Amino acid sequence: MENLDKTENFKMTKEKLKQEAKFMYLDIGFILDGQNYEKKSYLLLIDDKVHVYYSSLSRALIIDLFETRVIKRNLRTDYKIAHTSFQDTENVLSFEQMEEIKQYKKNYRKLQKKQEQEYIKNKLESLKQEAKFMYLDLGVTYGGGYPYNSKYYLFLVDDKLHVYFSDFKKEVVVIELTGLSINESSSGKADFDIREKGGINRYSVSSVQKDKFINYCYEFKEKEIKIIEKEIDRLFSQTNVEEMFKNYLTEALEDNFVNLQNFTLLEDYYYKDFFGFVREREYVIKKEFKAQIEFKYDKFIDLLKYREVINKEERYHGYYYLLLTKALKKVSVEVYGQKFHNNYHGYFIDLLDLTYKECIRTFFSIDIINHESKTIQYMFTYFLLYHNKLSIGDNQDLFYDGFSKVQSGIKEMNYQKELLQLEDRLLKKQKSINPTTIDDVDLMTGTVFENFVAELFKKMGYSTKQTKNTGDQGIDIIAVKDGIRIGIQTKCYANSVSNKAIQEVKAGLKFYHLDKGMVLTNSHFTKGAINLANSNEIILWDRLMLKEKMHEYYRG
Known part of the structure; x- marks a missing residue:
């Protein structure tokens, strides 16, 4: 065995292994058997593998570097090979050999970490390149399924969540945003869980990661909405298409959208279905109304495809529902706003110069209409939108929150009217009494x-x-x-x-x-x-x- 390293075959073997090493190589030399010091082996470290050669070159034990550990024993050091086939094997090393191995491990870990960081960086860059619109690096999290202790890396690319093992060596799953929900965590490892709907996968995130995730979803929704709005502009640029939508709104849909809040509530449903997240509101769309509208939508979508107004490519059907809803919402302001204008514009003297509050007061002065009628209030709101008299705060919906603002204005005027009536009674300003009931x-x-x-x-x-x-x-x-x-x-x-x-x-x-x-x-x-x-x-x-x-x- 002493002459093993001097044989030509072994020299060639060592040289070949050295050439095969991608990153690191270390020749430890001879080691002794812990049970029988007469037996010797030869130890080579190549990258993350330990090669143990015995007296015969044909017999070599190769194990992972990090499945080994060093144990000190008085003046000697035993190097234990942890391997399923050689669980009790111990090999005696010199102190210098032990130190060499420890330093090799330490250096290799640094190299490994640097490589992993470089790999992750390249992988992230690759995912960024895949993104058509946007991406977000959510970082490391715990989760997966059960047991709930694995580390994962989460990365958002457009409308998908990519889940990798924390070393990025393997992609675990890709989940669409629509298939995700976020809830308070029950694991105790973090504040919130991003969960796969109908599945066992969940990933614990901090409140900061949760906020980033939700903001990403809203931002992505806004980008998608802009794309849909551009598509609507393209549709309406075609001959007679906008007129077709206007007639479809009042005839085929039978004024289902006189209640302008229905537009927003229906949009909310498709946003939630399409993007997974939506702003919480006091009301939600009724299932019966949604089913009724979609039944009518289907035939109109088929007509638009038949006339090649919209692309025939297969898309998620909810996309077309959202497209139609937003397109109809756009034309509704002119259709219903102009209708109220034609009926009552004579009451609004110098309309261009009137402020929003002056428009509310004028509306309240029209004594032949029922100001409490929701239909009248809806039409008046369309009128205000048509003449750009209605403004709302940031992150509010012009139809839903705009109508709520108009309702509040009407309620305020009605209360002022009650106050004036009370004043008249208190001051005995009686109008002529007619006993007729x-x-x-x-x-x-x-x-x-x-x-x-x-x-x-x-x-x-x-x-x-x-x-x-x-x-x-x-x-x-x-x-x-x-x-x-x-x-x-x-x-x-x-x-x-x-x-x-x-x-x-x-x-x-x-x-x-x-x-x-x-x-x-x-x-x-x-x-x-x-x-x-x-x-x-x-x-x-x-x-x-x-x-x-x-x-x-x-x-x-």
């Missing part, structure tokens, strides 16, 4: 009711003229104030008023050259009458509205 109205004949309504409108500041009883072309009273001419048909009924009255008023508007049409009853209206009135912009006063006006102007 709504129950008395129910007993009136058609002619008496018509006279009563004409008198009420005079109290409201209108000049009134009653048409002849026969051949009145659907109009009983013409009321005029501030240059606005309103045609009124009165119906003193015990039953609900049908859509026939709406049709008659619509015909009478043109005959008498009127600006607005109105049907007023002591009863109620059928659903068909309400729908027809909304479509033809006819104002309806039912029993409740009449009762409120009687109280306001007679206070008796």
